[in-house]
Amino acid sequence: MDSGKSSAVCDAFVAKPKPELKSKLGTIVGIIELFAQPDEFVDKFFEIINDLETEYYLPPFETEGGIEKRFEECLQRANRRIHKAINDSVIELEPKNINSLVALIHHGKIYLSQIGQNNALLFHRKKQYDYIIVDIFSQAGDKTSKINSEKMFSNIINGAITEKDNLFFCNDSVLEYISQNELMEIITEESPASALKEIESILKKDSQDNNFYAIAIEPVIKEDKFTEQLIVSANNTMPEIEKPRVPSQTSINKLISTQENTEKYLAPSMAPNWKKALVITVWGLRVVTKFIIKYLKIISLEIIKLSKVTFNYIYHKFAKQKLNNRDTSTINSDQSLNPNKPTIDPSENTQTSYSHKLKENKNLFDTISDFINRQITKFVSLNKLQKSLFITGLVLIFFFSQSMVWQGQVVTNSEKTSTSDIIKQIEDNLNAGEAKNIFNDEAGSKESLQLAINLLSQIPNNNKYQATKNELQSRIDDLNRSLQKIVYLDNPETISDLFNQNESADLSSMTISGNYIFVFDNNNQNIYKIDLEKKQTIAKKLPQNFSNVRKIAAIDDNKVLLLNNDSELYTYNLETNLAESSLTNKDKITDISLYGGKLYALIADKGQILKHFPVDTGYNSGSSWIKDGTDITDIVTFTIDGGIYTINDTGNIKYLLSGKLMATNFSEVNPAISSPKQIFTDGDSSYLYVLDQNNQRIIVFEKNSGNIKTQYSSKEFSNMKSIIINSKEKKIYVLANKKIYLINTDN
Template sequence: MYNKISSIILNSGKSNGFSDVYIAQPDSFKEGLAGKMFIIAEIGAKKNEGRRIMDFLVSNIDENYYDDEKILLRDKIEGLKIEKIFEAVVAKINKNLNDFLIKEKIKLSVPATHITLGVIFENKLYFTNFGKNKALLIYRHGEQFEIINVETNAYEVKNSVNPNEDRADFKAPSIFSSVISGEIPISSYFVFTNEALPEYISNQDMINIITKLPPIVAAEQIKNVLGKINSFIPFLGIIIKNTIGDNQEMREETEQSLSAHGSISSLNYTEKKTERMLAPAGLINFSDICRGFKQFIEKIKPKAKALPKKVYRPAEEKEETAKTVNLDKVNTMNNMVRADSFLIKEQIIFKKRPSQIGAKFKKILTSLSGIFHTNLFTNLTSKIKDRFAQMEKRNRRLFLVLILLIIIFTGSLTITSIHKKRETAKVEYSNLVSAISEKQAYIDSLILYDNEKDAKKTLIEISELLATLPKEKDDQKIIYDRFNNTFNNQADKIQKIVRIDEPEKVNDLSGLAVSNLIWANDKLYAAGGKMIYSIMPGNLESSRLEVNNVTNLSNPRFDRKGFIYYWADGKIVKYNLKNNQADVTELDAGTSLEEKVIYDIFNNGRNTYLYILAKNQNQIFRYSYNTGAKKYDSKSDWLKENVDLSQVVDISIDGSIYTLNDNGEVSKFHLYKKEDYLTTAISPEMSADKIIVGTNYLYLFDAESKRLAVLAIKDGHLMNQYQVDSLSPVDFAVDEKNKTAYFLADELIYKISLKQ
């Protein structure tokens, strides 16, 4: 046990507001992974509202801290830091508490509210404070204990990344704004109190009580002292004792009582024991091997014979000395001659006889080729056997011991190398998992503060880390799946993707061969071939109209004046919604059309104009409707500047002209020129097919990715994206009044709500 903790609660029910102390009591498994959370709270609100706030904080701790996946993974993943997890929890509690107060309409008196939230894990402490609660550290200084206020002595750590540096409209959280962290010194105490408690008990009395009594007894003693005061002020506190150094003094006294001889023996024993403990797994202790080998040699070593006594004869010694000198001179001269002659011979070979070099190399290659001949290995084996048989019994044993030692040594090195590689891979994997966990926790905080720019950058970094995360083993696959699911959820939040798993089916048009859809005057209109169908969503009945002289009604446009226009075989079909009649209008005979016509109709109340975009000419042509001739003529160039329109796939007009490129980019044109209008880059990328301009929003549709993107028409920022993976839509329509979108897929009509 690293610490002991106890609470102080006195007169909590006699105050105007609500006062309480909470210490979490998780099971031993969760406590070993996450420690104990605690709260000291004086809440400036009505008692029942204060109780609701306290209950909300406690439930949030259980939900966001003890039930967090990162906490549950701490026993499997090294490197997950409690500090990072606690900071993320504080950020979530900040957001959730603000939302709770707004939702429940609770008025909180800020001057009368003092809340401390913290966690003690082993001998490390992390806490955040709001209000005037005190955080006191009692520590040993020399022979005495001293007390300090931790908050006044803590230094500020600046974040390297400011998640909101680019957002001018960011609002700081109103509750917890910083986290203080550190280790409790050995045999020291940490005391959290409300503002009143230190004012009614002196520092020295507090030191004497807390340092001389166990925490639970010290808490009762402090309550007894404060209970004698004739006051109805609430007193709150928590005492935390670091128990790591409790037995240290006893051990020191025992060690001092040992004699000098005993101390040396103890040190030697400790050195050997430590050496064995720190020895890598699989590595052989060569000290033990050498010691055993030495003992073995001593046993088999023959006893040395006594040397004969030598009689000193000066004459013999003189003669022997002379001979030695002469031999030394001769040996030295012979060595010099051999060296000189070898160098000269080498120079002659390479300079005078180059033709013999090839022969030498050929002889070497012939010798090398003989190495791989089977006879060589057979002869070598037989020679080794003969040599082994000729050895004495003692030498054979020594030889076998040597071979065994070599095998053990080689195996030891191999095992050590394998263990080292495994440990390195384990550490790398743990660091990688820790890095992903920290970045995902960082993304959560960025999402809370709507910092999309940094969140997208961090998301890309996580994607790169996930690509390198091993997933060969079952536990690795489980961890990868968890990270990947969290990654996808965070990506959806950042990219504002709403996934609609089961859209509602409202109409069945099977067999009608319809290919397009449009919403007009509170009804749906589907068309295909030469037929137009008027449909009420959810109603089985429908009306239809057959249009003569056309074969393919496509690309419907509603002018908001009671008419729907269709493109059909190079003609314009004008469908009157009031009388359910259709007129076919010819274009001017000189009109040249591209393979896929991009057009729209605009009715300003006086005249009706046809706009056709010509990509190959980078121009938008406008045609006026000739009432007498009943056709569109008077062609004119609408654009008055050069603009690249080669990537445009659709246009929509509401007085201004909006063009949609195949990459989802939208441009705005007004008064014959392109305006400075920039929409949000949509992620993931989309190859858009169709654009509808509504009253307040732009609707972009991508049939391939089955996605509908909604952008604010005012500044082009992304509102939401709706993903319908279960469908294969070919067209869509929007009811802006009821915030509903309709999809045509496999001759069935589905609807989704745009209110998410």
């Protein structure tokens, strides 16, 4: 939408690299807005941005540090050239008149940098038709800051985008005519091309005096598969823009949610209402008490008179009615027995019979009436002070009972309000946690998640809130799985079903050599050799009983070490079907591992790992490997990659190099590791694998950072026994439920 005016020069662009480069390096997009700048600088600036795009796709393509480092280096070169262009300009330039945004999108990740004032909106879908609007530059820190001409692009904001996310970049003019909510509805309900056409139609009537430009990016469905659509706007008259500033952060480390704090402080307090109620109640009691004391005598006499009249009326009416009914019944009965007997008029001698019958028919009503009359008589006999105290007591009892009713109502309403507030706080924390997680602020997201979990426990356990609790718990579980990077495998591939070999199999351990996997069965003392290429399983019966073998380790394709519960170590040869003792030490061995042809044995009760060299009879007596006295008495298993990783029963991981403890910082896992069965890595792998049997999962840590890379779990992983990792082929083999499963990974 070009107005034809020359005060502003604008552009919106999307790079179009070759498919192989797009897959390897991603796609660069950007928007530029310059106004009131000399032509020489405008041409130079556009040349610099164009060269930035070109340089990014130049070889070499394997850049150390990854694409973020490559992108950062291109921005640094652009900064130097922009600074030089500003200094070389004969006319003094206004940096505040420069607005530019450059973004790199690659495999579900986005990297953003800007000069001046731009808008980057992310529409994140929580569930169908329910979106969070994240103003990226605003929530990454101050939207603008003072510009440093030496570092125009001074900050890179990065984050992950998923199939739940839509991205929209635009200048301020767009937001002056279309709100963020309206943009969200348009962008999320239509394809980018259709959405931009609709936005263009809305803004068209205002394009004579304003300049509009935007880029819309649809959700990422699969890696390397997204579509960018844009509106290109050229020279136009721009409204005055505030002095731009550059964000001070280097990444979006925290998205701040102010709504929950605002609502917290704006929420009305019940305390003033209670104070008012208390004041009114005390004032009312004083007024009533003064009135009663002033007119006590008159009130007392009137109450007595009214009570007597009322009770006499009720009593006589009731008694007379009952007597008439009985007399009528008797007359009718007599008449029926003796028809010739003259009819007696019930009204005759009424006064005499009434008095007589009344005495004969004294009942509970009469007793109550007599009791009340006696109490009234007692009250009348009281002196003035006693009467005052009595009546005041009755009034206080009345007000106390009413206050209990009022309090019950207020408590009920307060509970409803409190529960609604708790639900709102949980939703706000979950929204904040999801937004922080989008931009890799794991610490902030976990903090928000924990607050939501704590608040959820405060919602009452009744049917009224059960559906809401279930929905919130589901969102908590989803966010936790996302933060913990849990991958659920519905139907992992089965490599071998050892149940077919022995229905009562007691499988203890698994090892690998080349294309062969070995598994030991304590039930029948068989060792199974699985050919991974041919998918065949061969069973070999051992020549003797080795008493509960708990760990095996492959020496080569035909020899396997066997460690039993008596700490006896044997070398078994599958070709000759012979087993020989390999270690004469009497130490209690907790675990073993082979590395570089040498045997390492964990002697946990002595807090030592022994390194054994091979000899003709098996292995020598060994030497102590730990040099600094590190306490490993609680260690349950270990693995080697040149150094040694150990883990205890609570999941605490240590790393020792050259026999000395090194600093580590492995992330906490939720739920915590419980009784790990095995730990694995090797020199070819950048990852550490932990078999957490009790939680039916395999946890993958990055060795360098200690962060969680992935967690694999499946309903099929019951009774997990052992894992094998082939780092080169990126495969994990899992022994569980008498089967061997295969997981293909990107680790």
